[in-house]
Amino acid sequence: MNTTIYDVAREAGVSMATVSRVVNGNPNVKPTTRKKVLEAIERLGYRPNAVARGLASKRTTTVGVIIPDISSIFFSELARGIEDIATMYKYNIILCNSDHNKEKEIHLLNTLLEKQVDGIVFMGSQITEEHVEQFKRSPVPIVLSATIDPGKEFPSVNINYEQAAYDAVKFLIENGHTKVAMLSGSLEDPVNGYQKYAGYRRAIEEANITFNDDYVVIGDYTYDSGIEAMEMFLGLNERPTAIFAGTDEMALGIIHGAQDKGYNVPNDIEVIGFDNTRLAAMVRPTLTSVVQPMYDIGAVSMRLLTKYMNKEEVSDEVVLLPHRIEFRQSTK
Amino acid sequence: MNTTIYDVAREAGVSMATVSRVVNGNPNVKPTTRKKVLEAIERLGYRPNAVARGLASKRTTTVGVIIPDISSIFFSELARGIEDIATMYKYNIILCNSDHNKEKEIHLLNTLLEKQVDGIVFMGSQITEEHVEQFKRSPVPIVLSATIDPGKEFPSVNINYEQAAYDAVKFLIENGHTKVAMLSGSLEDPVNGYQKYAGYRRAIEEANITFNDDYVVIGDYTYDSGIEAMEMFLGLNERPTAIFAGTDEMALGIIHGAQDKGYNVPNDIEVIGFDNTRLAAMVRPTLTSVVQPMYDIGAVSMRLLTKYMNKEEVSDEVVLLPHRIEFRQSTK
DNA sequence: TTGAAAGCGCTAACAA
DNA sequence: TTGTTAGCGCTTTCAA
Numbered sequence: 001m002n003t004t005i006y007d008v009a010r011e012a013g014v015s016m017a018t019v020s021r022v023v024n025g026n027p028n029v030k031p032t033t034r035k036k037v038l039e040a041i042e043r044l045g046y047r048p049n050a051v052a053r054g055l056a057s058k059r060t061t062t063v064g065v066i067i068p069d070i071s072s073i074f075f076s077e078l079a080r081g082i083e084d085i086a087t088m089y090k091y092n093i094i095l096c097n098s099d100h101n102k103e104k105e106i107h108l109l110n111t112l113l114e115k116q117v118d119g120i121v122f123m124g125s126q127i128t129e130e131h132v133e134q135f136k137r138s139p140v141p142i143v144l145s146a147t148i149d150p151g152k153e154f155p156s157v158n159i160n161y162e163q164a165a166y167d168a169v170k171f172l173i174e175n176g177h178t179k180v181a182m183l184s185g186s187l188e189d190p191v192n193g194y195q196k197y198a199g200y201r202r203a204i205e206e207a208n209i210t211f212n213d214d215y216v217v218i219g220d221y222t223y224d225s226g227i228e229a230m231e232m233f234l235g236l237n238e239r240p241t242a243i244f245a246g247t248d249e250m251a252l253g254i255i256h257g258a259q260d261k262g263y264n265v266p267n268d269i270e271v272i273g274f275d276n277t278r279l280a281a282m283v284r285p286t287l288t289s290v291v292q293p294m295y296d297i298g299a300v301s302m303r304l305l306t307k308y309m310n311k312e313e314v315s316d317e318v319v320l321l322p323h324r325i326e327f328r329q330s331t332k
Numbered sequence: 333m334n335t336t337i338y339d340v341a342r343e344a345g346v347s348m349a350t351v352s353r354v355v356n357g358n359p360n361v362k363p364t365t366r367k368k369v370l371e372a373i374e375r376l377g378y379r380p381n382a383v384a385r386g387l388a389s390k391r392t393t394t395v396g397v398i399i400p401d402i403s404s405i406f407f408s409e410l411a412r413g414i415e416d417i418a419t420m421y422k423y424n425i426i427l428c429n430s431d432h433n434k435e436k437e438i439h440l441l442n443t444l445l446e447k448q449v450d451g452i453v454f455m456g457s458q459i460t461e462e463h464v465e466q467f468k469r470s471p472v473p474i475v476l477s478a479t480i481d482p483g484k485e486f487p488s489v490n491i492n493y494e495q496a497a498y499d500a501v502k503f504l505i506e507n508g509h510t511k512v513a514m515l516s517g518s519l520e521d522p523v524n525g526y527q528k529y530a531g532y533r534r535a536i537e538e539a540n541i542t543f544n545d546d547y548v549v550i551g552d553y554t555y556d557s558g559i560e561a562m563e564m565f566l567g568l569n570e571r572p573t574a575i576f577a578g579t580d581e582m583a584l585g586i587i588h589g590a591q592d593k594g595y596n597v598p599n600d601i602e603v604i605g606f607d608n609t610r611l612a613a614m615v616r617p618t619l620t621s622v623v624q625p626m627y628d629i630g631a632v633s634m635r636l637l638t639k640y641m642n643k644e645e646v647s648d649e650v651v652l653l654p655h656r657i658e659f660r661q662s663t664k
Numbered sequence: 665t666t667g668a669a670a671g672c673g674c675t676a677a678c679a680a
Numbered sequence: 681t682t683g684t685t686a687g688c689g690c691t692t693t694c695a696a
Contacts, residue, residue, distance in 0.1 A: 052673030384689030
């Protein structure tokens with residue numbers, strides 16, 4: 001049997017309430033009493049039971065995190081930002097992988113709610129009506145992180161993906177390119193697909209370049225899909241001279257795909273990636289990339305969530321963090 | 333107020349005990365009763381409170397995971413293995429980053445124990461006496477994952493790092509090299525430092541090659557430390573012709589460091605990395621690397637933990653998973 | 665097959 | 681400053 005607050009109370013010759021006060025740092029305890037209690041705790045090796053505390057207080061100091069895939073270089077960095085801020089505010093996180101699967105997402109949401117988490121950080125791709133319905137039914141606050149909410153109903157933390165993509169493509173155009181291709185994620189994916197694609201289109205159209213269907217390829221975010229896309233681009237009659245990739249990993253594939261066929265980056269082809277993961281510095285030539293501050297997105301999401309959990313006033317429900325381009329050797 | 337088991341009982345016209353039985357899938361319930369209860373649950377939108385259940389049953393179906401850094405490509409893959417198996421056995425995980433910091437590790441251990449986790453997977457570098465003491469005091473099982481326990485007192489899952497390093501270095505020697513260098517992690521680190529270093533030494537000595545102090549550099553696991561180490565190696569009078577790096581990321585640094593100075597890999601210098609992370613396929617030349625099955629180590633660790641939590645008989649407390657070398661273009 | 669009732673270990677009024 | 685006491689929502693005997 002584990003020692004309980006009751007054992008400590010008896011050992012110290014005080015009531016349970018007093019022990020509880022000491023454990024919770026309540027100042028209304030006489031120093032000598034506090035000392036007695038602390039000694040009893042030490043002697044008995046008492047360890048408070050957070051489950052009992054959670055039941056009685058209705059707060060678990062635990063938050064749920066639903067993430068597509070923790071092994072992704074992108075999300076793991078985000079998760080780190082979340083965890084660091086959670087720790088700072090004395091929360092623990094329950095981490096769940098959803099694999100971009102809607103059923104899993106909904107199921108995990110309910111599991112976390114059963115576990116009485118005090119709040120949830122949600123990362124996903126699509127926010128469907130069913131998501132919206134479930135989110136609304138949640139008794140605790142939910143913050144969307146690196147996830148687009150079309151209805152803008154829920155608090156969220158993102159960068160402006162459309163604008164970021166626009167900036168990248170515009171830079172390529174200003175470098176003199178008219179044959180600018182894009183390796184996109186699935187267009188069903190609001191973040192990595194649709195938004196970036198929209199930015200690409202806008203930049204192309206504003207520059208009065210005729211949109212060319214062949215210059216947009218849909219990849220699956222992997223390195224290999226970058227290589228394949230590049231082979232396809234190089235097979236075109238009019239091969240592109242600049243390429244914007246939706247993620248760094250695909251951009252690396254693009255670069256190596258070009259090099260494998262004897263092309264030089266950036267002289268024959270300029271390449272820009274997205275996310276500015278550590279990979280960007282680990283290629284030759286090093287990769288110019290749109291900086292998405294992943295750690296910060298996670299950290300800000302968690303910070304925002306703490307505000308909701310504390311019922312603080314929140315002025316900015318939908319936050320857009322700044323982005324920029326980190327220029328390296330894959331562009332001129 | 334949330335609806336409780338009591339509300340459901342009243343709504344269905346049965347006792348709390350019966351509702352509890354239905355919720356927990358106890359077969360001793362008449363089908364018609366079960367149906368009544370299920371309907372009441374549906375009508376009321378009842379959601380069981382896992383915290384109350386945890387307090388009453390003394391099982392939380394939650395396990396703690398202490399990991400150095402979830403944003404590392406290595407550990408995040410391991411974490412994914414842990415989480416997948418946890419999910420399979422209906423556990424959730426509380427994930428905590430320790431940054432290889434002993435105080436944090438001990439503190440997190442206690443926090444997790446307060447939260448009444450049913451078991452813990454621990455990843456760290458050093459297992460000190462204080463760790464041992466704390467682990468022994470834990471009321472729930474602890475499994476060490478990718479972490480060396482010098483005393484072999486606790487269940488653990490690893491590969492044989494010494495042998496793996498030996499195999500890599502031996503391969504280089506058999507390729508005709510006598511000037512084989514190593515970029516190691518800190519020798520205080522049992523896994524990435526000491527064990528691999530020991531394997532390197534053994535291979536060198538067995539081949540009757542005189543050990544050369546200049547050929548061992550201590551890096552900090554980063555890409556940049558690989559570049560720096562390479563600069564140092566190339567500054568030597570007798571530069572090494574083959575290099576074994578303790579991690580893939582450092583190996584990439586080695587390769588690019590060599591290329592930046594005009595050397596060709598593998599013709600001038602052969603390179604072998606360690607871990608076979610996805611990075612290994614994302615360099616030119618692609619990197620030969622010792623395969624450490626990270627996902628599997630995580631998965632097996634969690635599986636092992638479930639056995640302890642279920643009080644099953646465990647035959648192999650200390651498991652060593654097989655390793656091999658994945659040959660790519662950075663070696664001949 | 666079902667129900668009654670005693671906890672699980674703690675917090676939070678309220679009273680003293 | 682301290683103690684009393686009634687829950688928090690559930691599981692688990694034990695009895696019927």
